[in-house]
Amino acid sequence: GHLAREAREDLLRDLDELEVSAKAPEVVADTERRAQVAYQRLFGDGRGLDGGAPMAWQHFHERYMAAALQEQVSNSLKGKHHFPAMLPGSLIAEEVRKKDAPETLDGQVEALLAQKRQHLAVARLMQEGKELQSFIPGPVPCASPLYEHVYSPIEGCSASNAMTKAPPCGRWEKENVATKDEVAAMQTNMLKAFQHLFHSGPMTSLAVDSSAWPLISKTLTQDLLERSRQAVSDALGGIDLFFSGALLVRLQIPPIDGEMQRNSSRGDEFSAHVDKANVASYDWSAILYLSTVGKDFEGGELLFLDEQKDSQLEPKEGQLVFFSSGLENVHRVRPMVRGRRLVLAMWFTCSQRHAHPDLHFMDRQTDS
Ligand SMILES: O=C(O)CCC(=O)C(=O)O
Ligand SMILES: [Fe+2]
Known part of the structure; x- marks a missing residue:
């Protein structure tokens, strides 16, 4: 009614003002400078995001300036408390914390840069006929950082070459983290739960958070998560690790057929x-294997890609593999040939602020 119209007119007037102020010469000049810095960071090596031709400055500039204007207006609006939040504020915060969703334009630039660095490393390391060796646990030199401004390594917990008393970058494994009975129970759990989920070709996955507890055994899953976290922490000198995310994943050849098959050809x-x-x-990654290569499936080995040789790990049920999450650990899973490959994948952060809200205080939760 009346109030709503007044509020709307108010808002429109403010929007006009904001647009005008966002277009003020000094603001534009500052945004221009930021666009140049961003372009230099992204394309200064003469290469595009996929390693090909870089994006044209004109095109990038246009997009950056438009996005910057949008960002300034929406930031100012947030400051004015004009809109009631579309979602409860805490929900937005959780999502941002969990995914590190780049909230800012320069955060998006940072994310693009990380994607580019990943792409270039993969392109360099994926070569035909490369020598293969079996997995050797141990430290490896840390690679250059993927990010510069988004997330700073946490002293004494994030892997580092430089910091004293920090764990080194590397990859390790520990057998028998889950018992035979636990593995069997998880297999049964997953097969049952996965009947109700969509499949993407050979892959079915379930994010482990509070929404998963009705589908899988909460007690057993929490037990395995917590034990894995402890094993990783102990192996790295007792560092404080927080869950960032966890995923139950099945790869199956031949893929499941039927209406739950999304049949993505990806x-x-x-x-x-x-x-x-x-x-x-993400600071540390871990995979708990819940099936065994050569017995439950063929293909599906885990490969770490290095400059000279690749290292191949043969997954074994109950085995935990863990590694620093950075550029020094480019990895892939060999195409599946047959059978069913089940894993519990986990990602840890050293930053309590980035902890997953459902998985953080795991040891204090009780089964319901
Ligand atoms: O399943 C594996 O062995 C590795 C999976 C992986 O690399 C990932 O989910 O990020
Ligand atoms: Fe991975």
């Missing part, structure tokens, strides 16, 4: 990647 669930390129706050 084969990228096997492709080479760096975990930290997806989420900046």
